[in-house]
Amino acid sequence: MNSIGEACNDLKRDYDACFNTWFSEYFLKGHTNDSMCAPLFKVYQECVKRAMKDQQIDFHEVEKNLLGTEQERKPPQKPS
Amino acid sequence: MKNQRKNEFYEHTTIFNYTWDQVAQGFWKRYPNPNSKHVLSEDTVCRNVRSGRLFSTRLLSKTNPIPKWAERFITSKHVHIIEESIVDPVNKVLITYTRNLGYTKVMSVTEKVVYRQSDEQPGKTVAVRSAWIDSQIRGFSRAICAFGYERFKKNCNKMVGGFNYVLANMFPLQSTVTTTHATITATSKLKDAAINASALAKSKAVPIYASLHPNQS
Numbered sequence: 157m158n159s160i161g162e163a164c165n166d167l168k169r170d171y172d173a174c175f176n177t178w179f180s181e182y183f184l185k186g187h188t189n190d191s192m193c194a195p196l197f198k199v200y201q202e203c204v205k206r207a208m209k210d211q212q213i214d215f216h217e218v219e220k221n222l223l224g225t226e227q228e229r230k231p232p233q234k235p236s
Numbered sequence: 237m238k239n240q241r242k243n244e245f246y247e248h249t250t251i252f253n254y255t256w257d258q259v260a261q262g263f264w265k266r267y268p269n270p271n272s273k274h275v276l277s278e279d280t281v282c283r284n285v286r287s288g289r290l291f292s293t294r295l296l297s298k299t300n301p302i303p304k305w306a307e308r309f310i311t312s313k314h315v316h317i318i319e320e321s322i323v324d325p326v327n328k329v330l331i332t333y334t335r336n337l338g339y340t341k342v343m344s345v346t347e348k349v350v351y352r353q354s355d356e357q358p359g360k361t362v363a364v365r366s367a368w369i370d371s372q373i374r375g376f377s378r379a380i381c382a383f384g385y386e387r388f389k390k391n392c393n394k395m396v397g398g399f400n401y402v403l404a405n406m407f408p409l410q411s412t413v414t415t416t417h418a419t420i421t422a423t424s425k426l427k428d429a430a431i432n433a434s435a436l437a438k439s440k441a442v443p444i445y446a447s448l449h450p451n452q453s
Contacts, residue, residue, distance in 0.1 A: 157267045160277040160297055168279065172264075175280070180261050183290060184325050190285045197283065204279045208295070213316060213337070218295055219282050223320040223333035229346050229368050232245050 161207025242377035243370035271398035
């Protein structure tokens with residue numbers, strides 16, 4: 157899958173490969189230390205942030221956390 | 237009473253014929269698939285581990301096919317989607333929460349999916365999908381919501397089909413030999429347990445025997 161920034165495609169591929177290995181071989185097996193892919197993530201993320209800025213995508217809106225907060229939507233009340 | 241804000245709620249349950257661990261691994265690889273030609277890009281924007289759970293935020297861009305009459309509200313050919321997720325590997329729960337970025341007054345689509353391992357059917361995963369669709373466009377909200385709702389329902393089947401395609405590629409033996417696979421895993425686990433037990437017995441034979449002995453007599 158491509159990155160939103162063409163210049164980030166290689167960085168994304170390297171990071172995704174590292175992440176998928178870490179997720180399967182470490183995280184799901186109970187090892188929660190995520191430093192393994194951190195250097196790759198850092199350079200990839202810098203690239204994505206630049207691409208988002210170029211395309212005028214608001215980073216703060218993107219990273220806004222709703223899941224697990226008060227702002228998360230709830231199913232409508234079922235009539236009792 | 238007429239309300240300008242119209243909304244629709246949708247709920248759907250899907251059973252995946254894969255273990256929760258497999259579904260969780262497949263989740264990150266579900267694009268591209270034959271049903272995802274509308275997905276143009278996918279990026280991880282934030283990611284960290286807190287209290288043993290993995291929090292991620294991804295940014296997706298998709299093509300945005302809309303009916304002719306809606307073009308007056310939406311000029312962009314692309315739409316950006318934010319996907320938050322939490323993976324809890326201990327309780328085996330994956331929650332995803334997806335929303336569109338921009339044009340939220342015209343049509344906002346929020347989708348939450350909770351993937352858990354099935355209690356009734358071991359080795360399978362239950363996904364409960366909830367979606368909220370609403371629009372605040374005066375006079376058009378009803379039509380926009382109805383359109384969004386129909387499109388969402390149709391896309392649901394495509395999403396599940398695409399995800400299953402990816403899972404079948406990642407775990408090719410799963411759907412046909414589920415039982416065999418489970419047996420092999422169990423056997424190797426037993427073998428490991430036996431090796432561990434024998435090693436433990438060798439190293440601790442004397443103290444274990446000593447500590448057990450009073451109870452046995």
